[in-house]
Amino acid sequence: MKKALKVLGKIAAIGAAVYAALFAVFYFDLDGKALFKFVEPTLVKHYDNMPRRDPMSRPYGDKPTNE
């Protein structure tokens, strides 16, 4: 019985810690801040570096085929 209560207590403590951590992420908008401070600057640089199709380099004789 005591063992079971101990296990339940541990589960409750872990649950409370996870809840508190998630609530901190939520309340302090850490998800938004992480995107703004880290993810976005990294990916924007990547997007700018990516080779893109250049419409001006399309061959003169290339005929459209859509209907």
Place this chain on the structure above:
Amino acid sequence: MADIMNAIGKTLDLANDLPPMRMPDVKMPNIKLPNVNLPKVELPKVDTSKAKAAAEKLPKFSVPKFSLPKFEKKAKYPNPAFFKAKDNMDWKAQGENLKEVGGIIMQLFKEADWKDFLLRQKNGFAADFARVKSEVEELSAMTPEERKDIFLHGEKHLGKLYRSGCMATVRREWRGAKDTAYDFYEWLHMWGMLLGTFSHDLVPALNATFHYRWMISYMCCVGFMDKNTLGQKGSALKMSHLMIYDIFRYVAENLVFLAKCDEKNGNSKELNKKVVLFDEMTMGQIMAGFPDLLGIPYQLMPVFLVSEIDQLTCVPYIDAVESFGLPADTCPVPSSECGALVLDALPHMGACFISSSMPCDGSVMASSYMSRRFPDLPVFHLTFPVRYEYEETVEDAAEDIKACIKFVEEKTGAKWNWDAYFTNMKRFNEETKYELEKWEVNKTPYPQIIGPAYELFRKWNYEMDGGSDPRVPKTFRKVDKIMKQAYERREEAWRGKMKYRGIVWSCPAHYYANFSNWIANCWGVDILVEMESLNFTKPLETEDKELALQDLARLYERMVMRRHTNGGYRNVVDELWRQCEAWNVEIIIMYQNVACKNMSTLQGILDEQARDKGYHMIWLEHDLMDPRTVSRKSMRAKVNEYMRTVMKAEPVDPSLVEFDDENAM
């Protein structure tokens, strides 16, 4: 015949606004009539089927209690086979891409000015500390009753959540213990749904993030949810969350499909055979007759919707196409779509594409550009008559739809299914009935469902969902129940902020989709309805096939915005005064998209008539998807000036009168 149908149409419009009539009780005297033998006359046979069909379409004056058929228990939506379709990914190219991202991270790490970085972090922490300190001081200066009020009912000054130059808010709003707990639950719910949906096919979905600039903006959709619900509590907050959740579930699922189909990512040949793309301004209802196919509003995710989530997303697209010579006064919707094509920011996918001339000729430009970019993609152009109120044009429009159905059948091998179509339209009709209930409640002195979430949900449901998702009626039912309970309790949709009744006319700024939220929180102007919500509400035919196609044509002709800005003066000018009366409003927020030529011709007329009729009309210039032309701050300044000088009003929340959100999402 056309004149008669026109007259019926006008009568129906007028009849919608008539109060229920009650006949007086009159006792008639008993009079005995003499018996007369009348000669028998044979009457000619008259075909009454058309009259019966027209009579069935007449609106009922009282909304009956109804229960929805439980479609959602039977069908799985979207078809799980779409998620399971095999991908044909070019792993080598994906590896290269991933390697480059890794390289950039390393490069950023190496090249970073760590001193500067640490200094910025230090400044950030100092600003946070100062903010927390001032909040603590503010709290300690309050009486115990005031503190209790904030703990239970939330904070009063929302402007302090913004920080100059930041994309994210400094923290989320404290709405009171109960509502913050609910908001937290919905935040978890949303992230759970996003992760769950993306995990249906994680690799292509993640790869799309490394290919497309707009994908990263969707990661901020939870922040968009916050913007739309700012200041809301209780029933209003619950209803907003329910509606936004459905929109984002649709978005997340379609993002996965886009990633799976895109040649650069999942490249799923199996799924591509079943994908019919349509222009983002083309309504989705036509796909109801093709249950085995997947209809995707092509530019909706990369351009249209994302510009509402992140105000700066479309700027590179607009710049790109303008650098090719497109004039800068062109409507930013087709400009952004074309710019996205120039930058190769749209996925290469699908079996065919349905373009349209809706809502205006701007779409034609984007469609032509699109078909030139992807010459291997067969295109069908739906071109409905502009003068849609002339009933003789309906047959033409219905023929256009028939041709479109034939086109889809030819290109995909699928067959149009009338049963599936009628099932979806029955569902759509029920959803429309629920929508009308919302309108009835909002017309009363106790409106319950106001704010941007309601408007976005209406537009999405009318335009994109269109009865196809069997999970959506459940949301309608829940919202309806909450709304009616709140109405019974005479709740305030914006607690303590119900000062003026307002209506929004003309097309709103995408980059300020939550404007009605700001104006309610700051000045207590409650937007009861927006022009773009007031569309076709007559039940669609669900039995007769020919009439069903005609109804579908009528629906398409009255799509969002087109219903008002096309088809003549009376649809946008006379209609405004009719709606102002019906909703009993005093303030009109008159948007002026500086690039919209249709609406700009009417400015003087609208101004003059508003003055004559005694309405407060606040003109708000904007550039739809380009916040550089008219910023959010400039839009707010216009309202602030009017409220102070003309209305002599005091702001409900002075912290929201002026704040910096130029970089905010």
